[in-house]
Amino acid sequence: MHNDRLNKLRSQMAARKIDAVLVTYMPNVFYLSGFTGSTAAVVVTEESSYILVDPRYSIQAREECKGTEVRDYTSGPTISAAGKLINELKPTTCGFEAGDLTVASHRLLRRTVDERIKLRSTSGLVERLRAVKDSHEIELIRRACEIVDNTFTTITREIRPGLREKDVALTIDFTMRKLGADEVGFETIAATGANSACPHHSPTNAILQFGDLLKMDYGATLDHYNADITRTICLGKPDDKQREIYQIVLDAQIRAIEAIAPGKTGREIDAVARDYITSKGYGENFGHSLGHALGIEVHDGPAFSKSSDIVLEPGMVTTVEPGIYIEGWGGIRIEDDVLVTDTGYEILTSATKEFIGI
Numbered sequence: 001m002h003n004d005r006l007n008k009l010r011s012q013m014a015a016r017k018i019d020a021v022l023v024t025y026m027p028n029v030f031y032l033s034g035f036t037g038s039t040a041a042v043v044v045t046e047e048s049s050y051i052l053v054d055p056r057y058s059i060q061a062r063e064e065c066k067g068t069e070v071r072d073y074t075s076g077p078t079i080s081a082a083g084k085l086i087n088e089l090k091p092t093t094c095g096f097e098a099g100d101l102t103v104a105s106h107r108l109l110r111r112t113v114d115e116r117i118k119l120r121s122t123s124g125l126v127e128r129l130r131a132v133k134d135s136h137e138i139e140l141i142r143r144a145c146e147i148v149d150n151t152f153t154t155i156t157r158e159i160r161p162g163l164r165e166k167d168v169a170l171t172i173d174f175t176m177r178k179l180g181a182d183e184v185g186f187e188t189i190a191a192t193g194a195n196s197a198c199p200h201h202s203p204t205n206a207i208l209q210f211g212d213l214l215k216m217d218y219g220a221t222l223d224h225y226n227a228d229i230t231r232t233i234c235l236g237k238p239d240d241k242q243r244e245i246y247q248i249v250l251d252a253q254i255r256a257i258e259a260i261a262p263g264k265t266g267r268e269i270d271a272v273a274r275d276y277i278t279s280k281g282y283g284e285n286f287g288h289s290l291g292h293a294l295g296i297e298v299h300d301g302p303a304f305s306k307s308s309d310i311v312l313e314p315g316m317v318t319t320v321e322p323g324i325y326i327e328g329w330g331g332i333r334i335e336d337d338v339l340v341t342d343t344g345y346e347i348l349t350s351a352t353k354e355f356i357g358i
């Protein structure tokens, strides 16, 4: 598995005439080596790969990184150790992740690495490999999706007017952990009443009132892969306006999902939902992009937005999450996780999208 990934990276390196790459962004380190600790760096060459760890991780790295040679360093920053290893390997050109290194770390790297070795940014190189998931990754995302689906079924039995947003978030987090999540993927959003008009609202002491909306956006992490779901429900019987907006968001979401297929661009899929919402008069109330890639990170890379040039390929996993937000009234968002298949798409989350009134 890791060997396949390293070989894909090597063919990208060869195409760019780069004979070594220093990988410092931890999700990329994990992807290429399997290392789950907090600090390390990977160096990949045409023939070998190395992981640099400090004494906290010496044993763990040897257990986790079977295809990668573990090198221990005991003093100084990881970047100095990486620089010394690069000098030993003597590449002509070494890539580094400009999107991850601080200016200070880059200066240190340049000072440490022999001046005859060229350093060239390879930002985004590993991320592009990560965009297409292998079967092992898809299986883990599927299992994380089952957890968020089952969480929704469980919590809708427990939510009632009188609870605080914070109680809802706590119940969601507790339920995900009980159902097998290793951790929550991000701070759970539970937003009721007018608060639901903020797409990324942090739970407060606001009390769930009869007749109000409740928007919940939460994610589960399982074996380092993520699921991400949003459902909006009503605390009581939805009124006409709530029903109207809910139906527009749902129809926009379904249309966008049904348009997903290999070869389509991120911009095209975003436009399907956006144009539909605009045709119903709420274009100004859908400010964010339609969805993001999902994987080792919750925001695993770009997917669907007004400016996305991404061309869909089988194995990509993305969210599809249109919303309509009206200041003072509230907001409705519906989010599912979708796998791009050879012929189209498969929806990985299956919690009901019926407009529930509790």
Ligand SMILES: [Mn+2]
Residues within 6 Å of the ligand: 228, 229, 292, 319, 321, 335
């Ligand atoms: Mn999301």
